[in-house]
Amino acid sequence: MKDLECKYYVIKKPWIVYILLFLLFPTSLLAGAPSRLLLEPSVPSVNDTITLGVDPVLTPCLIFLQNNDGITELVEVNGNDISITVVALSFTPCPGTGSGVFERFEIGLLPQGEYTLNAFWAGPTVSLPVANENLRISLGEPINFIVSGGSIPRAVPSLGFFSIILLSVLIIIFLRTKKLLCKIGRRL
DSSP: OOOOOOTTTOOSOHHHHHHHHHHHHHHHHOOSOOOSEEEESSSOBTTSOEEEEEOTTSSSEEEEOOOTTSOOEEEEEETTEEEEEEEEEEESSOOOSOOSOOEEEEEEOOOSEEEEEEEEEEOTTSOSSOSSGGGEEEOSSOEEEEEBSSOOOOOOOSSSHHHHHHHHHHHHHHHHHHHHHHHHHHHO
16 A cells, blocks of 8 residues: 655644744734724615714824814715714824724715715814814815615625634644644554
8 A cells, every 4th residue: 555645734844834824814903004084884875874983093183072052063965975074172192093992973864876975173162064164174085985775785704804813723723634644644
């Protein structure tokens, strides 16, 4: 009987595999720079109440409050252009890193279509709507999104953090099983 060929399955230095697998994890965790703005749901339909999340600890750091009129935010919809102005006060020292905790402001239900959302902040002494555009500061790049006509299935991330962990565990089990099979085959 021919001897079982196992040299392709046995890894002489398994710590190299572990280091490579460890290096894969940060790529899934650090997919990009933190964003100040978060649209929820990410793929809205006409049945969804849309909210905008704002991370208060990205530069400039913000404290959200009411203006002199008692208003915290103003949402203006002009056709397919949406503008939201939130009342805030900047503070220092500011860590400048995202907290992942978002202050949420409701935009509401929207009809089907393509939209552009611009977000701004203004100080507590400014009345809303802002008469002078120089008194409000942008919170980031405009967000373009589509509101679909009905309920749509949500996307399932296939390469998320937990999927990569599961794949790594399966690879390790597979490599160890092959090694075990080679040892058993040599004894027979």
